[in-house]
Amino acid sequence: MISYQNLQSVRWRRKPIWMPTAKSKLYRIPVKPVIPEEEKEEIKRLYNNYRTYIKSIRRFLTYKHSVLLMAKSDTEQLKKAFDEDFMRCKEINDKWNEDLKKLREERVAKQLQEEIEFAKNRMANLIKQKEQKLAEAEEIVRKEKQMVGTFITPENLDEVIEKALSNPVDYNFAIDLEGNRIIGRETKPEEQVSVKQ
Amino acid sequence: MPFMIGPAPIRRTLKFLEAGRLALKEQIKIFAVHYNLHDDNNKGAKEFVFWYLPQIQYKNPDVQIATFKNLTPSPFIRCFYESGHEMLIDIDNKSKDEIYEHLIRVVGKTKEVLEAESISKEKKDNPANFGVGCDRHCICEIPGQIPCPGVVPLPMHMRGKYKYKKDV
Numbered sequence: 001m002i003s004y005q006n007l008q009s010v011r012w013r014r015k016p017i018w019m020p021t022a023k024s025k026l027y028r029i030p031v032k033p034v035i036p037e038e039e040k041e042e043i044k045r046l047y048n049n050y051r052t053y054i055k056s057i058r059r060f061l062t063y064k065h066s067v068l069l070m071a072k073s074d075t076e077q078l079k080k081a082f083d084e085d086f087m088r089c090k091e092i093n094d095k096w097n098e099d100l101k102k103l104r105e106e107r108v109a110k111q112l113q114e115e116i117e118f119a120k121n122r123m124a125n126l127i128k129q130k131e132q133k134l135a136e137a138e139e140i141v142r143k144e145k146q147m148v149g150t151f152i153t154p155e156n157l158d159e160v161i162e163k164a165l166s167n168p169v170d171y172n173f174a175i176d177l178e179g180n181r182i183i184g185r186e187t188k189p190e191e192q193v194s195v196k197q
Numbered sequence: 198m199p200f201m202i203g204p205a206p207i208r209r210t211l212k213f214l215e216a217g218r219l220a221l222k223e224q225i226k227i228f229a230v231h232y233n234l235h236d237d238n239n240k241g242a243k244e245f246v247f248w249y250l251p252q253i254q255y256k257n258p259d260v261q262i263a264t265f266k267n268l269t270p271s272p273f274i275r276c277f278y279e280s281g282h283e284m285l286i287d288i289d290n291k292s293k294d295e296i297y298e299h300l301i302r303v304v305g306k307t308k309e310v311l312e313a314e315s316i317s318k319e320k321k322d323n324p325a326n327f328g329v330g331c332d333r334h335c336i337c338e339i340p341g342q343i344p345c346p347g348v349v350p351l352p353m354h355m356r357g358k359y360k361y362k363k364d365v
Binding site: 082086100 | 222224238271278280282284285286287288289290291299302303304307
């Protein structure tokens with residue numbers, strides 16, 4: 001923001017550009033300066049020299065005073081610096097990776113060994129269990145085989161019935177106050193009754 | 198304090214974010230972390246992501262940070278450079294601090310670069326400066342200063358024409 005309080009518009013000593021040529025100067029034809037050929041050449045040479053000097057001074061000052069600009073514009077240098085830096089970092093990183101690789105391989109091998117051990121143990125346990133089960137089954141079979149002789153077959157059916165009829169079994173029983181079991185429906189606990197009286 | 202919810206909300210405080218020490222190199226554009234969630238050798242990587250990734254993102258807002266979970270046999274970090282180079286960093290079975298220190302050494306800006314940057318930033322940041330690349334081109338843009346004589350003529354007492362005028 002500019003304060004316009006004391007503003008004084010610029011009045012350079014000239015009439016405004018949009019005004020027409022003054023009436024008195026309307027038909028005036030300015031005389032072209034006549035410069036000899038040699039003079040012209042000399043002036044041109046001098047001007048060329050001057051421009052070259054100024055250009056070189058300007059360029060020199062620009063480069064001298066903007067180090068940042070110089071560094072940025074120099075892509076070759078930047079690329080070289082980057083490559084150098086990258087190689088340095090890569091070297092450190094490669095070493096780190098190499099070390100880690102060794103450690104990891106060691107660790108993985110150890111883990112594998114542990115897992116193999118675990119699997120082996122498990123397998124052994126399973127086999128043991130299976131064997132135990134088999135042994136149990138064999139035991140059952142052996143017992144059954146022993147019992148085969150007492151089975152009732154059509155051949156000895158009559159005989160067995162006969163035997164069963166001749167030996168009746170009485171499963172009834174009673175319990176007295178002291179917890180004694182008195183087997184048989186008809187049995188009478190005579191002694192105990194007498195004790196109670 | 199409001200919004201202090203979730204696991205370790207300190208990670209979202211400005212003080213914590215600004216305390217990060219890893220400023221990635223200018224050329225790094227993508228920073229990818231690959232790790233697993235459950236194995237013991239991934240513990241450091243997991244903690245690194247939990248604690249340090251917010252700081253890194255805060256310090257490097259122009260870098261894309263990606264995490265890939267449960268897609269790799271062993272954890273690693275990969276940095277992609279602008280120039281097409283890439284840096285592969287193994288972080289297997291390392292603690293979060295070891296990883297952080299290594300990253301600062303390998304992909305972080307060096308101390309000299311950081312110092313130079315802070316100096317140039319300070320130079321540019323100073324509001325008193327004017328000229329090319331500063332906040333303003335000319336001191337005349339400040340209210341109360343004298344306008345440029347190219348726009349408004351200088352006050353009479355500053356112009357030689359009037360200063361050295363001989364009284365006739």
